[in-house]
Amino acid sequence: MYPWLDPSGRFSVFKLAVFIALLVPGALLLWPVIAQGGATIPVKDAILQSGDWTIRILLISLLITPLRRITRFSKLVQVRRQIGVGAFCYAIMHLCLYAISQNLDLGRIASEIVLRIYLTIGFVAVLGLAVLAATSTKAAMRKLGAKWGRLHKLVYPIAVLGVVHFFLQSKVDVSEATLMAGLFVALMLYRFAHWRGWALRSASTLIVIALVSGLTTAGIEYAWYALATGIPADRVAAANLEWMWPLRPAWNVLLVSLVMVVIYPFGRDGAGRAIMSNLAGSLRLKPQHSRGG
Template sequence: MYPWLDPSGRFSFFKLAVFVALLVPGIVLLWPVIAEGGATIPVKEAILESGEWTIRILLITLLVTPLRRITRFSKLGQVRRQIGVAAFCYVMIHFGLYAISQNLDLGRIASEIVLRIYLTIGFVALIGLAVLTATSTKSAMRRLGAKWGRLHKLVYPIAVLGVVHFFLQSKVDVSEATLMAGMFVGLMLYRFAHWRGWSLRSVVTLSVIAVIAGLATAGIEYAWYALATGIPADRVVAANLEWMWPLRPAWNVLLAGVAISVISLFGRDKPARSWIARLVGNNSVTAEASSR
């Protein structure tokens, strides 16, 4: 029941730190709304920020399993549900703030969801997250059995819907949406590599994933500007070929992948370390036998 307790019921500083980290963005984005008494501008800004945090936290949820495999840090598995529930809480904040911006007019809200495709997509994603959250408990896992795993694979299409909603809502400046799309592609590549049996502890594998994800991100950005806007897509290509600040989404995705590759070098219980330990042990035995 308490987010700072581990499965055995003992206090976990790690789980508490994750809980606080998930709580802070919500406090920061809601504080201006509360301080200004629900004024229009703070509400609009909070709607955008809460939507962005929903996607970010949802992608962090998808990052937990690959990162646990890469680092062998088993405690990461203890916070996956906590992060997933946080994503649902943020999407509810997002929807609640939108309802406030519409003066809580349920008829108007319903008609907007039906008539505006990006709102329809976002609402379907919200319903999907609600279902996953409601069935994330241990009792639900026992009741659903094998069906639970299949049901929770819906997180992947839900993430796609969230990213598409982000793109459609962003309209012209899609840098953040492109970054989220690229991160999602990278996370799917990690899962594909694991499915194929490729080692997620291999720097080569992780580096290739980073490069492919970065290129895919550049391709997504190019496709959006070429198909959905009147902005010349060639400028996007030129921008991605340059090192500039702030970095283009493709560079950010590439660097994130490289960072994970570096992190893999320091993962726990690395086979290489075990091999070195055995080698040292064998040499010690040989030396001892020679001295006798």
């Protein structure tokens, strides 16, 4: 019931830290809106930032499973639901801020959602996240049984809708949207590799996933500029072959994916699991027992 308690009901600093980390971005983006009484510019900035954080947190929730498989740190599962619900909360914040920007005119908001395809896509994604959040409880899991797992696989098309919404509202500068798309590809490749029975604790598998993810990201960026803008896509493709700062999305996806190659030995030999388990244990408040006279 409480996000700072572990499954045994004990206070966990690990879970509390994750909970606070989920709250911090929201507090930072809402503060200017509150401080300036809902002024137009802070609201518009907060709309964009809350949308960015929605997809970021959603992808972090999708990272938990492959990261657990690679590191064998099972306690990560304890925060997966918390992070997923956090993504839904940011999506609701995103929608509410948009409503504020429209002066809470429900008729206008509804018409905009129907008439603007990127808003339609985003709204469908929010509805999907609402369904997943509402059925994320243990009671819902027991009631739905085997159907629960199939229902929560909707997170994958929801993430795709979120990325498409990101692209469409970004218009010309799609660097952040491309990065999110590339990271989603990497997360799906980890799942595909596991489904095929390929060892995720194998350096070769992780390196291949990193390379394919980076190349696919470059392809997504090229396709967007070639099909949706008048900007020469060849220049974008050539830029991905150069090491420049800031890094292109393809390079970022490649480097982030290669981090898995660095951490996988911890899961393979058990040393990392021991370190993380000891750390998690030290961050858990243990009950004090009274001593007899």
